[in-house]
Amino acid sequence: MGTVHAKSLDPLPMHGRDLGVHPDDLMETPEPEQDSKQEILENKDVVVQHVNIQGLGRTKEDLLGYEISDVFHAKNLIDVMKKAHVARQKLLRLGIFKEVEVLIDTSEGVDALPNGLDVTFEVTEVKRLTGSYNTMVGNNEGSMVLGLKLPNMFGRAEKLTFQFSYGTKETSYGLSFFKPQPGHFERNLTLNMYKVTGQFPWSSLKETDRGVSAELNFPLGVTNHTLKWEGVWRELGCLARSASFAVREESGHSLKSALSHTVSVDSRNSAIFPSRGALLRINQELAGYTGGDASFLKEDFELQLNRRLFWDSVLSASLWGGMLYPIGGQPTCIADRFYLGGPTSVRGFGMYSIGPQSEGDYLGGEAYWAGGLHLYTPLPFRPGKGGFGDLFRTHFFLNAGNLCNLNYGEGPRAHLQKLAECIRWSYGAGIVLRLGNIARLELNYCVPMGVQSGDR
Numbered sequence: 001m002g003t004v005h006a007k008s009l010d011p012l013p014m015h016g017r018d019l020g021v022h023p024d025d026l027m028e029t030p031e032p033e034q035d036s037k038q039e040i041l042e043n044k045d046v047v048v049q050h051v052n053i054q055g056l057g058r059t060k061e062d063l064l065g066y067e068i069s070d071v072f073h074a075k076n077l078i079d080v081m082k083k084a085h086v087a088r089q090k091l092l093r094l095g096i097f098k099e100v101e102v103l104i105d106t107s108e109g110v111d112a113l114p115n116g117l118d119v120t121f122e123v124t125e126v127k128r129l130t131g132s133y134n135t136m137v138g139n140n141e142g143s144m145v146l147g148l149k150l151p152n153m154f155g156r157a158e159k160l161t162f163q164f165s166y167g168t169k170e171t172s173y174g175l176s177f178f179k180p181q182p183g184h185f186e187r188n189l190t191l192n193m194y195k196v197t198g199q200f201p202w203s204s205l206k207e208t209d210r211g212v213s214a215e216l217n218f219p220l221g222v223t224n225h226t227l228k229w230e231g232v233w234r235e236l237g238c239l240a241r242s243a244s245f246a247v248r249e250e251s252g253h254s255l256k257s258a259l260s261h262t263v264s265v266d267s268r269n270s271a272i273f274p275s276r277g278a279l280l281r282i283n284q285e286l287a288g289y290t291g292g293d294a295s296f297l298k299e300d301f302e303l304q305l306n307r308r309l310f311w312d313s314v315l316s317a318s319l320w321g322g323m324l325y326p327i328g329g330q331p332t333c334i335a336d337r338f339y340l341g342g343p344t345s346v347r348g349f350g351m352y353s354i355g356p357q358s359e360g361d362y363l364g365g366e367a368y369w370a371g372g373l374h375l376y377t378p379l380p381f382r383p384g385k386g387g388f389g390d391l392f393r394t395h396f397f398l399n400a401g402n403l404c405n406l407n408y409g410e411g412p413r414a415h416l417q418k419l420a421e422c423i424r425w426s427y428g429a430g431i432v433l434r435l436g437n438i439a440r441l442e443l444n445y446c447v448p449m450g451v452q453s454g455d456r
Helices: 032-043 061-073 077-093 245-250 412-419
Strands: 003-005 012-014 047-054 097-106 116-125 130-138 141-151 159-167 170-181 184-200 205-220 223-238 252-266 277-292 296-308 314-326 367-377 392-404 424-435 439-449
Touching: 047 061, 061 077, 061 116, 077 097, 077 116, 223 245, 223 277, 367 412, 392 412, 392 439
Parallel strands: 003 047, 047 116
Antiparallel strands: 012 097, 097 116, 130 141, 141 159, 159 170, 170 184, 184 205, 205 223, 223 252, 252 277, 277 296, 296 314, 314 367, 367 392, 392 424, 424 439
16 A cells, blocks of 8 residues: 655656656666666566655645555556556646656566566655736727736635736736645636626726625536626716716616526647647526526527547538527616627627627627638748648638527527628638637638628
8 A cells, every 4th residue: 555655765667658668778877776776667567665755835635645645656667657657647736846856667676576666756846926917909999918826725725816917908806725635636626706897898888896706617528517606786987978878877886796607528638729639618697596686597608619630620610609598578788798790700790799789889699609610721832831820820710690589478589680681791811810829810811791781
């Protein structure tokens, strides 16, 4: 039975990043006993007798026992190396260590077996308080983000984070507490308190949200689930004196208390430039049953399919859709409705500038759908192949979608017919640049079609 404890060893180095062990390293000591042990390691089964962890400060050992337990089940040296590498990745995933190095040595001591091994993880903990500063660009807006973080707060990978963001259209600050389940990092609980002030020029609207939320994440088979409760006090106001009467009518205070559930399946090999795999995400939100003056049922989904073709080209197809159903005869709020248009949905149209509007202010809709067909190819003549040039892709696209309000007394067939009328669509081509694994920058030439009166 293996134990977890700290112990000093004369290690055989397995440097953490590549876990490379060379046969020459195993044969440096000429003693006959070591030679016999070497033969055992290479050709016969081994037993991992001890897994030691060095460098622990405030981290609790019981948390790490879950992450390294598989190492005890290794049967030969190659298996030990593989399982030690997986354990190292799990330890780094916790976010509580700056570095993790792996060392393997033959067992020593009175209880040492002829084929026994000791595995040692040398860890370096992160500081008790860390800070960060970065800028973010997305959806045609930019922001500066300052953060303070207390990682590993109670010794079991808990995290307390304070974040302040100041942007061109949104300013926010929030406090969040993250708690994973030991041994199952994907199962975690997050508690949030926040205040967000945003500007929505397409609606001449400004909104201030003050809220709290509790979020539970957990995997189930191949799916990932999120259960969330959110209570938010919303203050809506006019962004300009020229705001339409319909927006002024929506101004004021409201309280929303909502339960939501999200299920997703993601087999893509990348979130930015996927070349294979699929994504399915379905979200349901129910407001009003836990309090507040907003009552509705909201359903929306996202589907994406990717397939590699000839000459390193990739064909990608996407489909989004959603419906907002008011409960209790109350009209829906402008802050809860769907919006469509812009570079993230139907290219060639103004940002969220499709659908119902009043005096130039876009009011959103209670139902929508949008789809896209994209062909990504390498740059012509492949400049910079194998290096900087691979960050760029040529982009050909066809987008379509529609946004409207529904009369819920008419039935599903009438709803589908209304969503099929006055379809907006666009096509074009451009260049896409991948910025790391977090964002993409597009420069496109778009031809909008199916433009309706009031669209921008």
